[in-house]
Amino acid sequence: MVETTTGTRTENCAGLPLYERRPEGQDKYTISEVATLTGLTAHTLRWYERIGLMPHIDRSHTGQRRYRNRDLDWLDLVGKLRLTGMPVADMVRYAELVREGDHTYAERFDLLKSTREDVLARIAELQDTLSVLDRKINFYADAGQALASERAS
Amino acid sequence: MVETTTGTRTENCAGLPLYERRPEGQDKYTISEVATLTGLTAHTLRWYERIGLMPHIDRSHTGQRRYRNRDLDWLDLVGKLRLTGMPVADMVRYAELVREGDHTYAERFDLLKSTREDVLARIAELQDTLSVLDRKINFYADAGQALASERAS
DNA sequence: CGCTTGCTTGGAGCGCACTCCAGGGTTTTA
DNA sequence: TAAAACCCTGGAGTGCGCTCCAAGCAAGCG
Incomplete structure (x- = not known):
């Protein structure tokens, strides 16, 4: 599948994403699932990680990313802050503070x-x-x- | 004077620009005066003109720009629209419609x-x-x- | 007259936030 | 088991909105 934001996305009648979060404990998502859930591209998700905007993301035994619910929560916050026009660098600063x-x-x-x-x-x-x-x-x-x-x- | 937004700008106690508009009929402003009044740089003002975002701007007999009150009004509107996140291209479209x-x-x-x-x-x-x-x-x-x-x- | 300051132009450069590519490995489906 | 779909990395490319540069003209002042 070509990576895109506008690809097949399951939606309900209100246009809201239908993909649901999995319950705590079985919360493991691939990068493309997270892309679907957040509206970001997989490219952007990897880029966020590279610049230090993300907490440590779990990996499968072969090195593929396995996001968890708390990562989705973080991405929700990032999305909100992005809407306010906050520069990514400032969000990275906040992420650093959390890590510290x-x-x-x-x-x-x-x-x-x-x-x-x-x-x-x-x-x-x-x-x-x-x-x-x-x-x-x-x-x-x-x-x-x-x-x-x-x-x- | 080096062109800058943060240069000497006369202000009143409220921090509002003190440079006042001149009455209709004697409303002629140089590019740096307009920069002071709008908070844009002279660079940006010339760029706005190049991309078609400005109406025709009068020139002095030696070819220097002489802005008028209506141009300041237009720049105020542009500034507001810019704050909404409207792309410059859309504002250019609007400017074209006005010219047409x-x-x-x-x-x-x-x-x-x-x-x-x-x-x-x-x-x-x-x-x-x-x-x-x-x-x-x-x-x-x-x-x-x-x-x-x-x-x- | 020279000096400083400001204005002119076309075009190049920059910072931000992505966006994509090449070249490879992995996982799922038929 | 083979094809299709997906994921990995480092690094290059893109689009937007400015931002600046070089080289030159013009006006005011001592």
Whole structure:
């Protein structure tokens, strides 16, 4: 199978991925299963690992990756942070803090709080943009009305 | 002056740019003035023009750009759209529609409306992310509490 | 007049986040 | 057991949005 994001993906009526997580204990996924579950490509998953964005990923006896539920949880978080526009390098930094252990709690806390502020700021920006957009949309709606009544007269 | 965004920029106490727009009729700005007003670099302004993102910009008798208030308005809109994550190519498309004249009103309207939908979706995503972030922040706050009381005992 | 500063152009370069390739080994299916 | 599908690695390539460079013209100042 050619590696792709847009390949055959089983979906339910709501368009949500149907592939389900396996219960704790039997949670072993190949890279392409994780690609299906996360929407990332296998390429990207390997690349995330290379740059240090992932925790240690288990391997099968022949060296193939076997992801577990906690890895999916991590990828969910990464996906969310990516949506906020956080640079990958910053996420790598956070991943490093997690790997370094409990004594980095304070730093992680600070990082999360400042990310939170960034997200709030971005939401505010977007709402500002939304109002500009609405003004313009109203303008065009009015202009459309004017043109229509012109044609009608 | 070396071209930069972070150079000397006059600011008021609120950190807002103090450079003011000139009244209609005397509204002529050099490229570096526009850079100051918009926060873009002169490089970027010229690049925007090259790729077709700008309307026609007036020139002085020696060929230097002389921006006008309407150009600043346009750059404000571009800045807002950029914040939504809209690709520059799409903004160029919008600019083309504006240049093509009144008969593109309908298409511009549609473009604005679908952009509006995108912005709403992004806001929803960010709010979702925010709640994940808040859960994690609470977790770390609790963990911090636990560590503190451990040290106290 | 020379000096500094700013503006002009086409084209090259950069950083980010992937995205893909070559060449090989493994696993599943018919 | 053989073909098809999948997985591995290091490294090269891509697209976007700038960002900068070289070489030259122009305006203001002492």
